[in-house]
Amino acid sequence: MSLVSTLVVLLLCAWCAILLVYRRRLLRLWREPMLAAPVLIIESDDWGPGPASHVAALERLIELLARHRDAWGRAAVMTIGAVLAIADTAAIRAGEISCYRRQRLCDSDGVAMREVLLAGRARGVLALQLHGMEHYWPQSLLTAARRDAEVRDWLETAAGSDTERLPSALQSRWTDVTTLPSRPLPEAEIRAAVAEEVACFETSFGTRPLVAVPPTFVWTEQVERAWAEAGVRVIITPGRRLTGRDRAGQPGGCDRDILNGERGAGGVRYLVRDLYFEPALGHRPERLCDELARHFALGRPALIETHRFNFTGEQAESAYAALETLLEQARARWPGLRFMSAEALAAGQATGAEWLVRDRARRLEVWLRRAARVDRLRKLAWLSGLALPAWALLAVLGAWRRGEEHG
Ligand SMILES: [Zn+2]
Structure with missing residues (x-):
């Protein structure tokens, strides 16, 4: 295995480990009701x-x-x-x-x-x-x-x-x-x-x-x-x-x-x-x-x-x-x-009132925002690079939502 692929595997392992450690918290944040209305x-x-x-x-x-x-x-x-x-x-x-x-x-x-x-x-x-x-x-x-x-x-x-x-x-x-x-x-x-x-x-x-x-x-x-x-x-x-x-x-x-x-x-x-x-x-x-x-x-x-x-x-x-x-x-x-x-x-x-978020993409966006507010997880995500794909996904989801809202 080349050095690059070894590093990629190690990186992916680190990301999995972080997600595994925080899985309960992340699941709770997903289950917490998401309000579409203020x-x-x-x-x-x-x-x-x-x-x-x-x-x-x-x-x-x-x-x-x-x-x-x-x-x-x-x-x-x-x-x-x-x-x-x-x-x-x-x-x-x-x-x-x-x-x-x-x-x-x-x-x-x-x-x-x-x-x-x-x-x-x-x-x-x-x-x-x-x-x-x-x-x-x-x-x-x-x-x-x-x-x-x-x-x-x-x-x-x-x-x-x-x-x-x-x-x-x-x-x-x-x-x-x-x-x-x-x-x-x-x-x-x-x-x-x-x-x-x-x-x-x-x-x-x-x-x-x-x-x-x-x-x-x-x-x-x-x-x-x-x-x-x-x-x-x-x-x-x-x-x-x-x-x-x-x-x-x-x-x-x-x-x-x-x-x-x-x-x-x-x-x-x-x-x-x-x-x-x-x-x-x-x-x-x-x-x-x-x-x-x-x-x-x-x-x-x-x-x-x-x-x-x-x-x-x-x-x-x-x-x-x-x-x-x-x-x-x-x-x-x-x-x-x-x-x-x-x-x-x-x-x-x-x-299940009508003011709850149901759309999966919108829920994913809210969930990522919530996860980013968990102090230690945020630090670990930036240190390990996990924050980059999360941030990119958040940007795509946000752009898509804004497109739908205006279209
Ligand atoms: Zn009191």
Whole structure:
């Protein structure tokens, strides 16, 4: 065998080895639903029992969203990660922090908030998702309050709705943070808590939750299974499952990474929310639109995280303006933009909606783009020369598609 043919064989062997090592990842990227249309979903968490100003903020958001329509006449949708109860801080103080007391959204004090959420749902601009009974595990809160001055101060001075002010680790609901690193909660307690929050959601809104958003994105397979058994079909994720808090109180314990459309315990479907729009923290619409472009080029939906605090805090005015600008710019840049709920997105992906890519050549193009975004694979591909045929194929597929689009 000549030197040239030996080198060619070695090169081909190297390429095969790379593809073999990454075969699972590549297969998952191929199976991940590919969207032919740009889909934009704004996901806003933490709304629940609170003062009248929070109700007014939602009323204003509903009007703002309703003004923006996609080409099919559908209004912009904001999914609401609903918190169903807050600490009744006055009652807990009166009991000298010996036992937990809550105010629920379905109690009489929650009427105005419930009504605005239901009105937004009826107009098709709000989609209600389960964030949790509380934004913490109540027993962890009580234990912390007995020994931590910061938490005791929160119980003594904060309205129960201000959970953003609690220490970060305490805001995770599905892990025991009484000591760090956190420990798993007993499964029986998880199941009871899930049954309770799902029932409370149904009492509050008249329907069972189909979509769940784990607070701080810390949850476990046990939680997932309990949700699935209670009727939850979709879990919003950041692209990986973090199961606890580490020694420093940071989210950790990743036990799987996640792509859109993959299945979890009990058959739940995952969606990935990995775009962030918190105007109060300085996030700008122009920058976000560039990130949307990158997502759409990969056939992925844009699930954008934004929290209640943007629209209820001191900088609320600029947050409304930024949201308005974002929706205007996105509609102008993508005339085929689609607004829908996370639930509708997951259902469409599962049942083969018309906005999915079916054409094999187009799927191959999207798949190559996705593969090129896998960090180490990209480096190895360039080092080994595998990137050259991939790049050439991508160029041919792109030219062919553009020819079809214009012809
Ligand atoms: Zn939250």
